[in-house]
Amino acid sequence: MKLLPLSCVLHALSIVHAFRYDHLVEHVNSHQDQYVQALREWVSVESDSSDVSKRAELHRMMEMTADKLRAMGGNVTLVDIGEQQLPNGEMLALPKVVTAQFISDPLKTTVCVYGHVDVQPGKLEDGWATEPYNLTEINGNMHGRGTSDNKAPVLAWIHAVEAYQALNIELPVNVKFIIEGMEETGSNGLDAMVVAQRDTFLLDVDYIIISDCGWLSLRPALTYGTRGNCYFSAEIEGAKQDLHSGVYGGTVIEPMTDLIGILDTLISPSGKILIPGIREAVDPLTDEEWKTYQDIEFDMENYKNKLGVTELMYNNKVDLLAHMWRYPTVSIHGIEGAFSAPGTKTVIPAKVAAKFSIRQVPSMDPEVVKKQVTEYLEAAFARRKSPNKLKVTMVIGAKPWLANTQHVLYEAGKKAVKRVFNVEPDMIREGGTIPVARTFQDVTGKGIIMMPIGGFDDGMHSQNEKISRYNYLEGTKLFIAYLHEVSQIQKSRV
């Protein structure tokens, strides 16, 4: 019998693969209505991790996620990660973390997909055009709280695995999942779970994949960095109860005036952080980074239009991208205890607490930031010689994450993007935070990639959040293709 040359065998194998990929794509296209229905069911659960009154819904969401993975034959565990302490001292059960495993072939590479199914708050009265928890499709965009962040991407990964199963095509890699329910509030309890499972569930994992972010434009992207987040509460307490501003105004030193005064010392109008030590800790922008940012296609006018603003903090692309991704910033989010309802209540609030955050970057350490901010605000408050009481607390201290773009995972990612979208991806960083990314990196030492499928205009955390049907479906195909590309990475090149 005549043996075929190796090149012919390899060619034949690649044809078989291409044929199967087409089948998988066809499967995704023909199941899109089921995928949308699955998203509708998930969006209908108000799994808001920041609102403790919604905790039962969050538990239900974790159960639904586990049921879905179980129904697909996954080896599923709901991991108890303990309790959280509320500001009033009460203890509340954290949502269990769902882990799952599909096939376990020692000869295959193992990937672990991380995602979350908790959401930010969403209320019609915040200015939504549609009910936030009722998935509503308008012009190809599916609106609903948690669609892009992060329910559709998690489902897209699940559907990618399901598609292989449905067509009886063996998964090219072992696939594990870690799906949590506290990401939006700092991934409480997850770091400890990662440490606890480093030598068990995570031991045979070769790579970790996260799809919890968005593209920069219409071009698909791969993400290699996130900022961290130090979230603070600065509480000022004065009188023992709220006071009539006509009767008492002018006689007492008002907590709100103190609070606004110290908040105003955090950042200058031109965006310069005024807390000593913060800017000094940031690595200078390298020539290589400058060039990378310069080469990214990014339309500043389009960005302004998308946001509905007439001016940005920087008017050149490199500065803007650098300040979006690799410089720290301060944002003030709200004041608890302040009067904010419509109307003209004339009260002097007795106790107010500002919530603000500092997005930090790789060379900064949350514990150091905590000390810098606390000391700085205490000094600013002391200068006011106010008799009121100030209490500064850091409630989230999530670290930033940065990957090596030369890692084989990114090579494989580019191939998958090319296959599905026929373009090279943008290589981008992300200004937001995925708290566990750095923990995965530090604790497991495994390669991590972020492969977003969200659109640049999805409005995560904001009114009318959406994901397009296009991104949802093509994203599913991207994940299918990526599982194949990862299986092609030679173990020696890890």
Ligand SMILES: CC(C)C[C@H](N)C(=O)NCC(=O)O
């Ligand atoms: C764009 C972010 C990385 C998405 C992520 N789910 C998130 O919102 N994290 C919390 C944050 O405040 O950045």
